[in-house]
Amino acid sequence: MNLDKSKKRIAKKVKMGFQGYPQIAIEYLGTSSNCANEVSIKFTLEEGASVQEERFSSKDDVRENEVIQSAIVKMIERSEAKTVLQTAGVTQSQ
Numbered sequence: 001m002n003l004d005k006s007k008k009r010i011a012k013k014v015k016m017g018f019q020g021y022p023q024i025a026i027e028y029l030g031t032s033s034n035c036a037n038e039v040s041i042k043f044t045l046e047e048g049a050s051v052q053e054e055r056f057s058s059k060d061d062v063r064e065n066e067v068i069q070s071a072i073v074k075m076i077e078r079s080e081a082k083t084v085l086q087t088a089g090v091t092q093s094q
Contacts, residue, residue, distance in 0.1 A: 006069035013076060013084035021046045023083040024076055028063060028094040035061045036090045041072060043079055 010026070023044045028036035038057040054075070056068045065070070076084055 001070040001073060003069055004065040006073050009073050010084065014086045019082040022079055022081045024079065024081040025085040026072065027062065027087040028090045030090045031093060033090050036063050038062060039068060041075060065092065
């Protein structure tokens with residue numbers, strides 16, 4: 001899937017806000033605010049359920065990695081997530 005198309009599909013789901021469960025939370029992690037080397041995707045089936053986490057990393061910025069962005073879109077589709085949350089910016093990782 002095209003990188004721009006993937007980003008737009010993710011942004012559209014995020015913009016919809018809370019719609020219920022299942023829910024996916026996306027957080028980009030990096031050593032600086034300019035480059036996210038890792039992304040954390042957390043899946044919650046229902047309120048109070050345990051959270052399942054998947055992480056992807058790259059030497060370059062994961063936000064510009066077509067394969068990782070496409071994988072995130074596929075995870076959203078396959079899990080039939082009603083809500084997609086995304087942390088703004090890049091969270092500093094140690």
